[in-house]
Amino acid sequence: xxxxxxxxxxxxxxxxxxxxxxxxxxxxxxxxxxxxxxxxxxxxxxxxxxxxxxxxxxxxxxxxxxxxxxxxxxxxxxxxxxxxxxxxxxxxxxxxxxxxxxxxxxxxxxxxxxxxxxxxxxxxxxxxxxxxxxxxxxxxxxxxxxxxxxxxxxxxxxxxxxxxxxxxxxxxxxxxxxxxxxxxxxxxxxxxxxxxxxxxxxxxxxxxxxxxxxxxxxxxxxxxxxxxxxxxxxxxxxxxxxxxxxxxxxxxxxxxxxxxxxxxxxxxxxxxxxxxxxxxxxxxxxxxxxxxxxxxxxxxxxxxxxxxxxxxxxxxxxxxxxxxxxxxxxxxxxxxxxxxxxxxxxxxxxxxxxxxxxxxxxxxxxxxxxxxxxxxxxxxxxxxxxxxxxxxxxxxxxxxxxxxxxxxxxxxxxxxxxxxxxxxxxxxx
Numbered sequence: 001x002x003x004x005x006x007x008x009x010x011x012x013x014x015x016x017x018x019x020x021x022x023x024x025x026x027x028x029x030x031x032x033x034x035x036x037x038x039x040x041x042x043x044x045x046x047x048x049x050x051x052x053x054x055x056x057x058x059x060x061x062x063x064x065x066x067x068x069x070x071x072x073x074x075x076x077x078x079x080x081x082x083x084x085x086x087x088x089x090x091x092x093x094x095x096x097x098x099x100x101x102x103x104x105x106x107x108x109x110x111x112x113x114x115x116x117x118x119x120x121x122x123x124x125x126x127x128x129x130x131x132x133x134x135x136x137x138x139x140x141x142x143x144x145x146x147x148x149x150x151x152x153x154x155x156x157x158x159x160x161x162x163x164x165x166x167x168x169x170x171x172x173x174x175x176x177x178x179x180x181x182x183x184x185x186x187x188x189x190x191x192x193x194x195x196x197x198x199x200x201x202x203x204x205x206x207x208x209x210x211x212x213x214x215x216x217x218x219x220x221x222x223x224x225x226x227x228x229x230x231x232x233x234x235x236x237x238x239x240x241x242x243x244x245x246x247x248x249x250x251x252x253x254x255x256x257x258x259x260x261x262x263x264x265x266x267x268x269x270x271x272x273x274x275x276x277x278x279x280x281x282x283x284x285x286x287x288x289x290x291x292x293x294x295x296x297x298x299x300x301x302x303x304x305x306x307x308x309x310x311x312x313x314x315x316x317x318x319x320x321x322x323x324x325x326x327x328x329x330x331x332x333x334x335x336x337x338x339x340x341x342x343x344x345x346x347x348x349x350x351x352x353x354x355x356x357x358x359x360x361x362x363x364x365x366x367x368x369x370x371x372x373x374x375x376x377x378x379x380x381x382x383x384x385x386x387x388x389x390x391x392x393x394x395x396x397x398x399x400x401x402x403x404x405x406x407x408x409x410x411x412x413x414x415x416x417x418x419x420x421x422x423x424x425x426x427x428x429x
Contacts, residue, residue, distance in 0.1 A: 073108065118276070
């Protein structure tokens with residue numbers, strides 16, 4: 001029984017240790033998703049969201065104008081002579097109260113009658129502003145997602161290139177060591193050693209350049225998401241391309257929302273030039289003349305604006321609306337051109353990646369054969385180094401083509417206005 005208990009306790013400890021070791025891996029099992037989610041908390045994204053919240057409050061305020069407005073009045077006045085307390089009208093049943101010190105406490109309320117649609121136009125303007133800012137907030141989210149995904153993909157491409165470069169450098173270092181021994185023994189000319197050392201120096205310089213690029217890419221990744229995880233290689237791949245109509249692109253939709261807002265603003269300004277009708281009511285408690293008097297009033301008010309600057313402002317708003325129409329047409333043409341350009345970049349990068357994957361496989365086999373030949377003395381060092389450089393160049397271009405394909409797809413999502421959640425789910429299924 002004791003031996004069974006000891007085995008059970010040992011097994012429990014091993015299981016607990018295994019769970020403890022696996023816990024950090026499970027917490028960081030999805031670095032791509034973590035980076036993309038962190039990009040949505042960028043300060044620029046939060047700023048746009050705050051602007052959207054303000055626009056939503058503006059829209060609520062515009063709709064609240066239908067409920068009118070009230071005023072609470074507390075008034076204490078000293079006159080030079082006697083004044084009537086309250087309202088005076090001919091035929092009062094009792095004599096009017098007079099005093100030179102009168103106070104009033106009351107409330108007045110004015111309810112607008114939107115006869116010409118001024119409030120409706122104001123509400124439409126606020127709705128257009130809110131829609132435009134909602135689209136701008138999504139655009140900012142997609143820009144940060146694009147920045148994070150592009151930096152993450154670029155980092156992986158550079159790491160792949162650095163990995164291939166390290167293998168190449170180790171091969172050349174081995175060749176330099178072997179040639180140096182043969183030179184010391186007098187079996188090989190010194191020119192081969194100079195050639196190998198020159199190629200090694202070139203590779204070391206290339207490593208330094210790659211490290212600089214990798215530092216810049218990591219800084220860009222930190223700016224976009226605040227994170228710089230080790231994601232390994234071949235994590236991000238470009239999803240399939242999906243076409244979008246130019247009118248459905250984000251830039252066109254933003255321009256259309258702004259157009260609707262400016263058109264509504266023009267209607268509001270022009271309708272403000274028409275008479276304004278409102279229903280008013282007030283109740284006041286008047287104190288003076290040794291007594292109190294409560295007065296009630298209901299009024300139908302008609303206001304006719306006579307303001308030259310308002311006419312000028314209406315003309316200016318009408319011109320702005322006309323300019324916004326041209327902006328929509330311009331955005332549509334620009335979006336069509338940008339979409340076609342990104343699609344071409346995507347197709348080109350995909351084709352390059354497909355061809356280069358085959359070329360890397362072919363050149364890997366060629367280098368293996370050439371190394372055997374050189375070891376047997378049937379191949380020159382210069383030809384071997386050239387074959388290695390060709391392999392390294394193909395590996396470089398393959399990593400770059402895959403990143404270009406991902407980058408073109410990501411920029412297309414910004415242009416299309418893809419939902420951020422859909423962007424993340426597509427890139428990180």
